[in-house]
Amino acid sequence: MLGDLSGMMNKLKEAQQKVEETKTRLNTVLVDEVAADGKLKITLTANREIKSISIDDSLLADAEELEDYLILALNKAIEKATKINEAEMAVAAKSGMPNIPGMDMFK
Structure with missing residues (x-):
């Protein structure tokens, strides 16, 4: 049992x-959003x-x-970044999780 706990x-x-x-890696992943026929461009990590x-x-x-353009473009860019962030973080969390009965929320 102690060995299992240590593991x-x-x-x-x-x-x-x-x-x-x-x-840290997600700080290097850039997301671009363009609005107003290319007259407004936003880049975020x-x-x-x-x-x-x-x-x-x-x-x-x-x-x-x-x-108005800034609000729309920022919201779209944040939404894209959030999707990437959540997907990558879920993969990272799932890959290192031990097999604990009842803790299969990441599957």
Whole structure:
């Protein structure tokens, strides 16, 4: 029994390490979203950190329109990044989880 517990603890540590490695790797996965016929471009990481926003000068004339485009593009980019993040984190967590009866939520 003690050997099983030790093995499970090691597996949990491995899972935690894989999750941390995945978080670090997701900082290098970039998600782009383009709006307003290419006049607005947003880039963020799969960890949902905004890296850049590029705005064409023609959008600067109408603040309300620009705000609308920014909101739409940011929400779409965040949604894409979240899907990538959740899928990658689930894989990382599942791959290192020990086989504990009743704990099959990651399958």
